[in-house]
Amino acid sequence: xxxxxATMDAQVAYEQFDIMARxxxxxxxxxxxxxxxxxxxxxxxxxxxxxxxxxxPELNSALGVAAVTALQMQLVMAVGKHFPGDGIFAGNTHLxxxxxxxxxAFLEAHGLKPFRAAVEAGVDGIMTIxxxxxxxxxxxxxxTSRAINVGLLREEIGxxxxxxxxxxxxxxxxxxxxxxxxxxxxxxKAGADILLxxxxxxxxxxxxxxxxxxxLADGTYPEVEFEESTKRILRMKMKYCLFESPVSxxxxxxxxxxxxxxxxxxxxHADKAIVLLHDNGELPLTGKKVLYV
Numbered sequence: 426x427x428x429x430x431a432t433m434d435a436q437v438a439y440e441q442f443d444i445m446a447r448x449x450x451x452x453x454x455x456x457x458x459x460x461x462x463x464x465x466x467x468x469x470x471x472x473x474x475x476x477x478x479x480x481x482p483e484l485n486s487a488l489g490v491a492a493v494t495a496l497q498m499q500l501v502m503a504v505g506k507h508f509p510g511d512g513i514f515a516g517n518t519h520l521x522x523x524x525x526x527x528x529x530a531f532l533e534a535h536g537l538k539p540f541r542a543a544v545e546a547g548v549d550g551i552m553t554i555x556x557x558x559x560x561x562x563x564x565x566x567x568x569t570s571r572a573i574n575v576g577l578l579r580e581e582i583g584x585x586x587x588x589x590x591x592x593x594x595x596x597x598x599x600x601x602x603x604x605x606x607x608x609x610x611x612x613x614k615a616g617a618d619i620l621l622x623x624x625x626x627x628x629x630x631x632x633x634x635x636x637x638x639x640x641l642a643d644g645t646y647p648e649v650e651f652e653e654s655t656k657r658i659l660r661m662k663m664k665y666c667l668f669e670s671p672v673s674x675x676x677x678x679x680x681x682x683x684x685x686x687x688x689x690x691x692x693x694h695a696d697k698a699i700v701l702l703h704d705n706g707e708l709p710l711t712g713k714k715v716l717y718v
Contacts, residue, residue, distance in 0.1 A: 426461060428698035429488060430478030437694050438478075438491035444687045446499035451681045455665055456502040458552060458589070458621075462489035462539035463512040471517025472507070482535050486542035493548045500665050504550030504589050505543040508578060509567060510536020511554050518566075518597035523556040532560060541582060549586040549661060551578060553617070555597030565601040565615075568593070569608060574616030587657055593622040609633045614646050618654045 429438050442460070449457060461477040462485050478488045489505060496503040513535055516523045525532075540551065553567040553574065561577055562570040568590045578584050590612045592598075598608040609620045610633060620633075640646035662668060701708070 426459075426478050426488075427475035428695065430481075430484065431698040431700050432694065433484060434697065435487045435491040437697060438488040439495045440690055441694055442492040442495035443499065444691065446496045446501040448682050448687075450499055450501055454501065455667060455670075456504065456550070457496055458504045458506065460489055460492040460496075460503065460505060461507065461511070462486070462505050462543055463507055463510055464535045464539065465512035466535065467512070467515050469515035470512050471515075472519070473512050477512060482538040485539040489539045489543050490546040493543050493546050497547070497549065500670075502549045502587075502661065502665055503543075504552050504587075505540055505548045506552035507554035507591060508540055508551050509554075509558055509561070509573060510540070511556070514556070518555045518591075519595045521596055522600050523597055524600075525556060525558045525560075527558075527560065529560045532558065537582075544582055544584045549664070550589055551584055551586065552589045552591055552621075553578075553612075554591050555593075555595045555600065557597075557600050565611075566597050566599075568598050568617070569600075569602065569611040569615045571615040579616060585657075587618040587661055588616055589619040590617050590621050592624075593620060594624050607633055607636055610636045610640060610646070613637065613651075613654070614640075616650075618657055 429441055432438075446457070461473065463473055463477045464482045464485055465473050465477050465480050478485045493503040493505065509532060511518075513527065513532075514523055514525050527536075544551070555566045555568045557563070557566050557570075558573065562572040564570075567573045574588055578588065590598075590609075593608045593612070598612075602608065602611060609622070612620060622629075637646065641648055641651060707713075
C-alpha cells in the first residue's frame with residue numbers, strides 16, 4: 426500500500442486493488458481485510474510499516490475510496506481498518522496496551538477522515554483496533570468499546586455494515602477488562618458483528634460459545650442485538666451472492682491468475698512508485714559522466 430501511496434494516484438489504487446480482487450476471488454475469497462486507511466504519522470508504530478498509504482489523510486481518503494470501490498465491484502467485501510485510526514501512536518498493540526490521548530479534533534483530522542470517506546463510498550466492513558482512545562472511551566480498547574462501535578461508528582458516522590474485530594489474541598484486546606471477561610464476548614456486546622482470532626485454541630472457542638449462550642439466556646447480551654447482527658451478516662451474504670456462488674474456485678477461475686496484462690500493469694505501477702526522497706544536487710545525470718564501480 427505504501428508503494429501505491431507513493432504514486433499519489435487514485436487510478437493506480439483502483440487498478441491494483443481490482444487485480445487483487447479478481448485474483449483472490451478466483452481463489453475463493455469473498456472478503457479482504459483491507460484496505461488499511463490509517464494515517465501513518467510515526468515510524469515508531471509497530472503495526473503498519475508499509476501496510477498503509479502514508480501520512481496524508483486527504484490522500485489516504487482518496488486512495489482508500491478507490492481501493493474499496495475496486496474490491497467491491499468484483500464482489501469482494503472490503504474491510505477498512507484499523508478504526509478509529511492506527512499509525513498515530515508509537516508502540517505495538519499485538520504486544521502491549523496502548524492508550525492514545527489525542528483530543529477529538531486531532532483524531533477527526535488525522536484518524537477518522539479516511540474512514541468517513543470510506544463509509545460515504547459504501548464500504549461494507551470496518552475493522553476496529555485493540556487500542557484505547559481516551560477522548561472517546563478512557564477505559565477500553567476500540568474493540569470492546571460501545572462508545573466507539575455504537576456511539577461513534579454507528580450513530581455519529583452512520584456506518585451500517587459489518588464491524589469486524591482485529592485479532593482478539595492481541596494484547597490490546599484486554600484493555601480495561603476484568604479477569605473473567607472474555608474479549609470476544611465484550612466485543613459482541615460493544616457492537617461487533619464478526620470476531621477475528623488468528624490463533625484461538627478449540628477450548629477457548631468452546632468457552633466463548635458457552636459464554637455467548639449464557640449471556641443471551643440471562644439478558645446480559647440482549648437477544649435483539651444478536652438478531653440485528655445476524656441479519657446484517659445475512660444481508661451481506663445475499664449482497665455478495667454467497668448463497669448462489671460456489672465457495673471453491675473452478676479451473677476456469679484459477680486460469681485468471683497472473684494474467685500477462687495484469688503483470689504489465691503492476692510493473693508500470695511499481696515504476697511509478699519510485700520517488701526521489703533526497704537530492705544533493707547531483708541529479709539529473711543527463712549530460713554528466715558517470716563512473717560505475
